[in-house]
Structure formats: structure tokens, C-alpha cells
Amino acid sequence: MELLAKLLGxxxxxxxxxxxxxxxxxxxxxxxxYEKTKVKSSVCRSILNALISIGFLEKKRQRVTILEKTxxxxxxxxxISYKLNNSFPHNEALKDLLFDFELLDKKExxxxxxxxxxxxxxxxxxxxxxxxxxxxxILIVGESLNKxxxxxxxxxxxxxxxxxxxxxxxxxxxxxxRYKMYDKFVRDILDLPHETIID
Numbered sequence: 001m002e003l004l005a006k007l008l009g010x011x012x013x014x015x016x017x018x019x020x021x022x023x024x025x026x027x028x029x030x031x032x033x034y035e036k037t038k039v040k041s042s043v044c045r046s047i048l049n050a051l052i053s054i055g056f057l058e059k060k061r062q063r064v065t066i067l068e069k070t071x072x073x074x075x076x077x078x079x080i081s082y083k084l085n086n087s088f089p090h091n092e093a094l095k096d097l098l099f100d101f102e103l104l105d106k107k108e109x110x111x112x113x114x115x116x117x118x119x120x121x122x123x124x125x126x127x128x129x130x131x132x133x134x135x136x137x138i139l140i141v142g143e144s145l146n147k148x149x150x151x152x153x154x155x156x157x158x159x160x161x162x163x164x165x166x167x168x169x170x171x172x173x174x175x176x177x178r179y180k181m182y183d184k185f186v187r188d189i190l191d192l193p194h195e196t197i198i199d
Contacts, residue, residue, distance in 0.1 A: 012037070013050075015160055017094065017098060024084045027083045028083070029079070038156060038159040056084070057085060061079070116149045117146055119140055119198050120172055120199075121141035121142070122138070122141075123138070124195050128195070131193060134192055134193075135189050138166075140167070145170075168185075
């Protein structure tokens with residue numbers, strides 16, 4: 001991400017561009033963009049305005065009539081949303097650049113989870129290997145794993161990549177049981193192409 005951030009003007013801009021390229025047909029409010037990208041509101045506004053100025057994004061205004069129950073009166077509210085400009089000439093080239101997750105440092109990726117417990121197995125597949133057919137993007141197996149901590153790391157990771165990371169976290173006992181029982185989910189992960197980072 002560091003090289004892309006330097007090339008494209010910062011990590012926050014990369015996150016926002018990825019988010020819109022992945023959700024190319026949808027409109028988003030400012031609050032949704034803040035929530036999904038984890039970019040501070042003031043920084044986010046500045047980046048959105050810059051991306052609008054070059055034609056990468058479109059700003060949509062929609063007037064909505066609201067009936068106020070207390071006053072029994074109507075009020076006109078303007079909703080503002082943002083959308084990828086599908087006519088922007090460099091969208092496909094940007095997708096190739098921004099979604100090439102095979103270039104990510106997988107060891108650095110695994111190190112983000114060092115505080116969630118004792119990890120015995122950490123493997124990547126799916127979007128990290130540019131594979132469409134995969135059960136998960138990341139599988140973590142370990143001991144004394146803290147699910148809430150791992151969920152937070154995955155939430156931040158998803159915001160950086162501009163898409164939801166599909167993952168599974170399980171303890172060693174559950175993994176070994178499911179493996180021995182030829183559990184389809186576990187077998188599919190192991191049978192399909194993957195890369196083991198910690199074993």
C-alpha cells in the first residue's frame with residue numbers, strides 16, 4: 001500500500017478510490033463513505049472534492065420532501081450522494097492497479113493479527129491470489145483467539161482494500177475435528193489454491 005499511497009497521493013485516497021471502483025454502480029452518502037473507508041470526515045470531503053474535480057466521481061443532489069410530524073408541515077431536504085463516474089477513461093487501468101493484491105506483503109498481513117492469540121495456521125486465498133472461486137480470503141487457526149480483536153483487524157483491512165474480506169477464524173480443536181470429518185468448507189479451502197503464511 002505504501003507505494004500506491006505515494007503514487008496516488010496518500011493511503012486515504014487509495015482507500016476511497018478502491019471503495020468506489022469496487023461499488024461502481026452505487027451511490028453513497030458521506031456518512032456511509034466515512035463508515036466504510038474509516039477516513040476522517042474532513043479528509044474524506046477534501047479527497048471527494050479532488051476526485052470530483054478530475055472526473056473520477058460524480059456528486060448527486062436529490063431533493064426530498066419530508067413531513068414533520070410535530071408541526072404537521074413539509075420540509076424540503078437535499079440529499080447529497082457520491083458515485084463513480086463510469087465514463088472516466090482510466091477506471092479499468094485503475095482497477096488493475098488498485099486490486100492487484102497479489103503484490104501485498106503477506107507476512108506483514110499476518111503480523112497484523114499477532115495480538116489476537118496464538119496463531120498456528122494463517123493462509124490466504126481468494127482476492128489475495130486473484131482468485132474468483134474461493135471459500136475465504138483468509139483462514140486463521142489458533143489457540144486462545146479473541147474474536148472481537150480479529151473482527152476489528154478485518155474491519156480495518158476491509159476498509160483499506162475497498163471490499164469486504166471473507167474470512168474464517170477457528171480454534172485448533174474445531175479445525176482438526178472438521179478436517180478429520182472431511183468437512184466440505186475446510187476441505188474446499190485446503191484443496192483450492194492457497195498460500196500458507198504461518199504453519
